[in-house]
Amino acid sequence: MNKKIILLVTALMITLGANAQFQEGKGYLGASLTGLDLHYNAADGLNIGLELKAGYFALDNFMLLGTLSAEHNGSEAVADHIAVGGGARYYIMQNGLYLGLNGKFIHANHNYNDLMPGIEIGYAFFINRSVTIEPSLYYDHSFKGSNYSTVGLKLGLGIYLFDD
Template identity: 70%
Template sequence: MIKRCMLLVAAMIVSICASAQFQEGKGYLGASLTGLDLHYNGQDGFNIGVQAKAGYFPWDNVMLLAMVDAVHNGSKTVADHISVGVGGRYYITQNGLYLGAGAKLLHANHSYNDLMPGIEVGYAFFINRSVTIEPAIYYDQSFKKHDYSTVGLKVGLGIYLFDD
């Protein structure tokens, strides 16, 4: 019983702390480890990727993002690739759950280019006042060839920047 009460109090404290994190005017830096064979598309073999993000909250609960990522996989057709993109997140009811959408331009093999819009659902677990662990499920749609569309899981680290 005591453990349950302590867990409830801890959850309320995290919720109260999280509510101040998604306010207008705050900045964000993030990095994710993607792939690790935790995504699927019709073309890839072994897969590992990294992603860096920077964001800004122009309004409460709404973050605009810029991102860059690099992926290495065992595919013969679209092997290593890099991409740049923009997107946004909407944080639901100040609890850390977010919905994201964006688009990225992917470049691979010096000749393959693709515009890929995507969506994601994730959660920002606060481990202290400004640092989060952010697991997310995502889907990126390929306009070139449906086999390159990707469903995956990523785990990131986020830092919410404060001016106070």
């Protein structure tokens, strides 16, 4: 019985700690590994990428994000590329579940440019008061062609910055 009470109190403390992280005025820094053959589109081969993110909570549970990413793949049809973008996250539940909308501009080794709007659903697992592990599923729609639209999985690390 004591183990159940300790587990309940621990879960409650984690939930309350997460609540404080999504307040207006807080900052966010993050990085995600993308690719690693954890996504699919018809044009790529082996794929690995890194995405850097910075964000700001404009309102409680609503974060504005800026992103910068680089990706390498083994396909000759699709070149390595860099991307810059922005978006927003809405934390649906105070426990870390979020929905994201974003857009990015891709430049691929002078071969092509693309504008890709996307959606993402993820979860922020707090490993301490401010650091999270953030797995997410995403879909990026390509205006270049359906072969470049991408469904995938990201595994990220986030740091929620606050004043105290």
